[in-house]
Amino acid sequence: MLNEDLQQNVGLGQNAYAKTQEVQTPPPVDEEGYFGKPEFYDYSAVKLPENYCYDEALLNEFNELAGKYNLSQKSANELMAMAVKLTELTSKNYSATIAEQQRLKIDELRRALINDRDLGGVNFAKTLRTADIAYTQFADNEVQSVLNDTGLNCHPAIVRMFYNIGKRMQNDRVYQVNGAAAPKENREDILFPTMQ
Numbered sequence: 001m002l003n004e005d006l007q008q009n010v011g012l013g014q015n016a017y018a019k020t021q022e023v024q025t026p027p028p029v030d031e032e033g034y035f036g037k038p039e040f041y042d043y044s045a046v047k048l049p050e051n052y053c054y055d056e057a058l059l060n061e062f063n064e065l066a067g068k069y070n071l072s073q074k075s076a077n078e079l080m081a082m083a084v085k086l087t088e089l090t091s092k093n094y095s096a097t098i099a100e101q102q103r104l105k106i107d108e109l110r111r112a113l114i115n116d117r118d119l120g121g122v123n124f125a126k127t128l129r130t131a132d133i134a135y136t137q138f139a140d141n142e143v144q145s146v147l148n149d150t151g152l153n154c155h156p157a158i159v160r161m162f163y164n165i166g167k168r169m170q171n172d173r174v175y176q177v178n179g180a181a182a183p184k185e186n187r188e189d190i191l192f193p194t195m196q
Contacts, residue, residue, distance in 0.1 A: 034075040037067050046080045049088055106151030116156045119163065127163050134165035 041063045066076045114120040119127040139147065147153040
C-alpha cells in the first residue's frame with residue numbers, strides 16, 4: 001500500500017517503478033589491477049622478517065580466500081604484507097607482555113620473601129647470608145642463571161631450602177664454605193672405631 005501511494009505521488013506507474021528497480025550499477029572498473037585471480041599465488045615479492053616462514057596450511061587457506069574474492073596477485077601481496085606486519089607486531093607485543101608478567105611475578109616473590117615470618121623482616125639479612133653459603137657452594141653458574149631468570153632465587157621455598165642447607169653447613173665441620181676438603185679418615189676407622 002505504501003509503495004503504491006508513493007508511486008502515485010511521484011507520478012510513476014507500476015511498470016515505470018519496476019523498471020527503476022531492475023537497473024543495476026555496473027561492476028567497478030579495475031583500473032588499479034586489484035582483481036583478477038592468477039593461476040596460482042606467489043608471495044616471493046613480499047618481504048619477510050628474518051627467520052620467518054609461512055605456515056603452509058594457513059597459506060593455503062589464505063589463497064582460497066584470495067581466490068574466492070578474485071584478488072589479483074597485487075592485492076594478495078598487499079594483504080599478505082599487512083598480515084606479516086600484523087603478525088610481527090603481535091609477536092613483539094606478546095613478548096613484551098610475557099616479560100612484564102615475569103617481572104611482576106618476580107616482584108611478587110620478592111615481597112613474599114621479605115614478608116615471610118621466618119625468613120623475612122628482621123631475619124632477612126641473616127637469612128640471605130646463611131642461604132648464600134649453600135647457594136655459592138652448590139649452585140653452579142648454570143643453576144644460578146636458571147634461578148635468576150625465572151625469579152626462583154626469590155621464591156621463599158627455594159631460599160628456605162638454601163637457608164636450611166647453609167645452616168647445617170655452618171654447624172658441620174665436614175663441609176667448608178671455602179671448599180676445603182674434610183680430613184681423610186680410614187674407612188675401617190669410621191665403620192669400626194672400637195677396633196683400633
